[in-house]
Amino acid sequence: MKPFVAIGAGAIGAIVGALLWGAIAAIANVEIGWIAIGVGWLIGFLISVCGGRGAAAALISVGLTVLSICGGKLLSVSWTLDSSIQEYAAEILTEESYQEYKSNAESYIKIQSDDNKIREFIVMEGFQNSESIESPDQISNEELASFKAEVGSDMVSFCNNSTNYETWRGEALAEISSYISQNMSFTDRLMATLGFIDIIFFVIAIGASYQVVMNNEQ
Numbered sequence: 001m002k003p004f005v006a007i008g009a010g011a012i013g014a015i016v017g018a019l020l021w022g023a024i025a026a027i028a029n030v031e032i033g034w035i036a037i038g039v040g041w042l043i044g045f046l047i048s049v050c051g052g053r054g055a056a057a058a059l060i061s062v063g064l065t066v067l068s069i070c071g072g073k074l075l076s077v078s079w080t081l082d083s084s085i086q087e088y089a090a091e092i093l094t095e096e097s098y099q100e101y102k103s104n105a106e107s108y109i110k111i112q113s114d115d116n117k118i119r120e121f122i123v124m125e126g127f128q129n130s131e132s133i134e135s136p137d138q139i140s141n142e143e144l145a146s147f148k149a150e151v152g153s154d155m156v157s158f159c160n161n162s163t164n165y166e167t168w169r170g171e172a173l174a175e176i177s178s179y180i181s182q183n184m185s186f187t188d189r190l191m192a193t194l195g196f197i198d199i200i201f202f203v204i205a206i207g208a209s210y211q212v213v214m215n216n217e218q
Contacts, residue, residue, distance in 0.1 A: 006052035013043040014068035021072025026079035033201035040065040040205035044212030058213040065209040085176055093172050098165045105155035
């Protein structure tokens with residue numbers, strides 16, 4: 001047995017399987033469970049055909065299958081997420097939304113030094129943190145300070161830089177992508193797309209990968 005050759009062949013199969021899974025999911029906008037079984041079979045076949053035999057080789061095949069499927073799902077989430085963000089931009093980050101934001105920013109910059117008017121502005125334009133807040137007097141000092149530091153500073157920068165639509169849209173997309181990457185771990189992304197059927201195919205794929213190697217021992 002040439003273990004490094006067998007492992008290398010299985011690793012290549014794992015990479016190909018992950019890319020195939022991710023590409024099909026991104027293009028067809030659907031994950032096809034039987035591909036997982038094919039990935040497991042491919043990895044097991046490559047390991048066995050390159051000399052991998054016995055339980056140790058079968059377990060390596062299983063490990064590579066798990067990595068390949070998880071990697072493929074992560075790729076599919078990442079690629080489809082990019083597509084979803086672009087769809088969101090087309091629906092929400094419109095010229096009309098830009099003009100509305102521009103109007104708000106121009107209004108804010110005129111009152112930025114008057115806390116009472118800013119409180120009125122927050123309630124009037126719906127920037128309050130809770131829908132239960134209906135009066136400017138209900139805006140706490142902490143919420144006011146937070147608004148001025150985050151939303152208000154962005155509006156001032158928007159006006160000072162005479163930000164056009166394309167720049168505003170690009171910055172909004174960048175903020176969305178950054179927020180998702182910072183607040184969604186690998187596990188979160190994986191679990192977000194993992195359903196009961198996925199688990200069934202996952203188990204079958206692992207079994208197929210293991211069995212292909214063990215069968216070639218006979």
